[in-house]
Amino acid sequence: MKALVLPASGAPGFAAEVSRLAGTDVQACYACGKCSAGCPVSASMDYQPHQIIRLVQLDQKDEVLSASAFWLCASCVTCSVRCPREVKLAQVMDALREISRRSGVAAGQPRIAAFYGSFLDLVRSGGRLHELGMTAMYKLRSRDLFGDIDLGVKLMLRGKLKLIPGRIKGRHHVAGIFRRVREHEAGEGGKR
């Protein structure tokens, strides 16, 4: 693995930005590893949760954003509730996904990004999530076409997948929320 060249390879201010967005001080982490030890998905991650936070501490933005670990994070919050330094690591993972999405860095886990994208698209247009629609959209985006086909059929047979998407009256309000948040984020991104 490549050597870290300090402070040169860091993006100054990255740690601070993540701390702000996540609402928790990443510098408080003393690298005890308790988060990684309890993380249900750490075995599948390319960087362990404590390593992610370590890279963040050292402002290693590019390397962090190229990781897939935070996309794999299941948001279970186990890490946050057990951290002795009260680092809200689950929120750090959220913040990294947010920064990654906004800065358009290729996601280490395109499928998950695709899944989130599909989910949000449906909420934006219908106000609520429509699971069948989401699954279909996700399959198209991720090209994960054949995985789970029989499961979908089973669910349909049991009446668990609603065929017709419901639409709420306030869907335009919801769409407006999406638009305003995006505009705000774009503005912020421009500033940075």
Add this chain to the structure above:
Amino acid sequence: MPRIGVFVCWCGSNIAATVDIGQVTEAAAEMPHVVCVEDNKYTCSEPGQASIRQAIAQHGLDRVVVAACSPRMHENTFRKTISAAGLNPYLLEIANIREQCSWVHADRVAATAKAIDLVRMAVAKVAQHSALTSSTSPVTRRAMVIGGGIAGIQAALDIADAGHEVVVVERSPTLGGHMAQLDKTFPTLDCSACILTPKMVEVVQHPKITLYAYSEVEKVDGYVGSFKVTVRRKARSVDESKCTGCGACWEKCPVKVKSEFDLGLGTRKAIYVPFPQAVPAKATIDREHCIYYLRGRCRICERFCEAKAIVFDQQDEIINVEVGAIVVATGFQQFDQAAYGEYGYGEYPDVITGLEFERLVNASGPTEGKIKRPSDGKVPETVVFIKCVGSRDEHKGVPYCSRTCCMYTAKHAILTREKIHGSKVFIFYMDVRTPGKGYEEFYRRASEEDGARYLRGRVSRVYPKGGKMVVLGEDTLLGRKVIVEADLVVLASGMIAQPDAQEMARKLGVSYDQHGFLTEAHPKLRPVETNTAGIFLAGACQGPKDIPDTVAQACAAASKAAALLNREALEAEAMIACVDEARCSGCLWCEPVCPYKAISAKTISERVGRRTLTRSVAEVNPSLCHGCGACTVACRDSALNLLGFTNQQILAEVEAVCP
């Protein structure tokens, strides 16, 4: 013929339930020299003790055996009992038939048989007992403190405040030790000089304290309560009684040399005080550099000294001091970085030690407190600190942890970030050890508030590249190699023993560990005492420690010393070794065996026929002997014996078991 009384205890049912007391008393009555046997329900109770006293009077007993609980429980009780009845307290023996018999055996027959054996052993031993008295010696009510760092200063002040005279011997021209070189001190970040200088001044002003600065201990004789110390007062070439510390001399002196106090980062003159607040504020001529001593001319200082204090032909002075107690506070020295060629200390000026860093940030230091690189005076932007340099490294350094460097590095990080706006601080560490009160918080402050970036791993190499120092390390938490391009590299050097610590230990007759630190008698129970009575330890001479621990230990040593000096006289151990001079061949095989240096040679004269011969024999100093008995085994001529545990007594016991 001895007249022995045996007192067998029931201890309620504790003994009587398992041991047949009747059989024991019957058997005891048959044993040689036993003239009276009694049994008591509770021997240690007042009626029990009274019955012993009565029997002594009634039967004219001159020795007593109590068959009861462990001597560790009631030996003292019964010594007092027989003493009250007019017997020498050492004419007592205990047969332990409770802890070592009734409580560990269930079989009544076997336990009774064993109890009888134990009584027989005690009877056989006590028959050989003789009256013992412990000697007493007077106490010289004066203490000596060797070393005038914060440890010595604190100990001296405490002993003096307790009302005793104190003589402080400091080998450098000034008090203060390493603490005088520090800038701010963790964990409170108060300025070292601000808290130290008033104490230094207090030492010289204290009516009970005599300070011999620029002096060394040559020789220590005597023993607890009565040490005779020879001190060499080195010639300063300045009459201390006249010098006012005005500074006219060093202003005019033409010779500039590197200042030891500033670790070579600054300069001083050939006539100098180490630092402006030095105590005593007396000038000293460095004869190795003074032109007059080298070439026989100059004497400029003399011309400018209005006090006429310069004495070029001053000689070392030897003085003898008698003291009752000694506190050793000779401190530590920094690990020599030369071992770490890979870090380039000494080769690259921008690789410095932690102590040098202290001088760089110190407002009264060579840069007036501005952190500048030694190479070009530039203010560094990126500073790398490397911890455990020399410590925890068996290969190039010492195996132990130096205990202070984690904290002082955190302090250095805070000071760097405070003094250099926008600076970046990286700290390579193996562990962060912060076990003091408020210490972990202090370290967290360095890393959270002050933005020091801690990298877990040892640095492999430091080398220069384009005006920077490249630091090559590993972040073991990431499993990644790390390269930091630094402007200044600070090595947290370990604390090691003074170069002459072992020599000092030998002079004092105290022990030292494999690293040269002086050893305490017991790490938990006697942490400031040495194995030599009357000699106490304070500060970093005992092992690496920071100022709070140093001061705590100095206070403890002072109170131990003061308690000793408060005694009218010292009573020595009674059960000590004694030499049968008739048998002693003077070979002194016994001498090195004694852990307390209690044995020495003495010359005796005897009449052989008509001639008087003198010869050398071993002598045991009763004030020093602790009664371990090791020497008795070393003596091939059976000239040494241990009172209370003589060879005859022990063999009598053995024979009582195997009749």
Add this chain to the structure above:
Amino acid sequence: MSVAKTKPEADGANAAAEWQPKIVAFCCNWCSYAGADLAGTSRLQYPPTVRIVRVPCSGRVNPRFLIRALQRGADGVLVAGCHPGDCHYSTGNYFARRRFLLARRFIEYLGLEPDRLWVKWISGSEGNKFADVVREMSAAVAKLGPNRKVREAR
């Protein structure tokens, strides 16, 4: 009288069945003697085979004492002191250690089983260990049988 019962020779017929070794133990006052006391206060049971001779330090134990005990018919000798490094007198047990290595050789030279001499480090908090050592040693010495050699020679 009752004392005689402890002597194996005196009991003639039962001697073989009831014979129990007799062990002389030299225990230093600060550690092993305290450990033996602790075994007592903890009511740990061990065979009634040992007789303890209290000494200030294992460094006080002259090899002559051991030899004498064996000569006089003790079946085993135990020397117990503080653990290395824990000596109350700082170095006594180091000397002891060296001496007993030599003592074992000497015993062998006399034609006795060196296993009749045991040296153990037992601290004041090791009541358990004291009891264990006595149990083990009693069993081991019992296996060697009575120390007839010197007694018969006497």
Add this chain to the structure above:
Amino acid sequence: MRVYSYYPGCSLEGTAKEYDYSLRALAPLLGMQLVEIHDWSCCGSSAAHATSHRLALALAARNLNLAADMPGGARDILVPCAMCYNRLKVTSAELAADSGLRSAVESDLGDKWRGAAITAKALPEVLLGDIGVDAVAQAVVQPLEGLRVASYYGCLLVRPPEYTGFDDPESPKSMDELVRATGATPVDWPHKVECCGGGLSITNRELVAGLVADILGAARDAGADVIVTACPMCQANLDTRQGLAGKTRGTDFGLPVLYITQLLGLACGLSAASLSFQSHLVSVAPLLEKVRQLGRARQAAGGEGC
């Protein structure tokens, strides 16, 4: 009757519809009236909060505002879905604590924040705190004695405790108490709050199958007949991924995964049909059969005894 605003959330319209049905059927038996929040929208869970903090807050805030506007006044919201519950709680707390964030969200909403007085409550919280375990026990007509039940809380019902706070985050007990009220035996097992990987169920099947297998294995080791949850994602995951999980371990777990409302409904005498057992992937039939047998055995024993 206690009246609650009711926020079902998207899942209860789809994969978790049996949670919705069973809750609506159970509510009156326990003295609860549920008034669905008018025109509620997605709470912003998983995808939103995972990718945009502000979006997540705004989506949740919209629903809290709607609850505040309910005819009949602002009431506590009963939120059966653990994810929605978590989002609504976090949003209330963050907006209460940070006025800057509040005005940002208001600008995203294009509306004022009116949700300050609204409290979102999880189902176990309501049943234990408001209704009371005694009332639940009283409603039981068909005690489930002999049934061993593993309560699975998952992640978001009890975490993070500074926001949820009604139960111990590491060793929760609330559902176990409800289980006990039905007469069944709650089993003690170590995986009550282990994550099942729900959010990754669709995208990372194998990963999730492993997590699910661990949880099912632990429940089986504890001797559980059935797992109960109060989270649609947990239920869906443990149910739909049970086949794959079994395959990875070479076993058939055969552990039905019920909503706590389904178990309570069963004990309160609701029919299998009204509790939608047919829509589970892992068949509930053997469990129902066991409950019937236990009932019969009890009757027989009762006949002799009393």
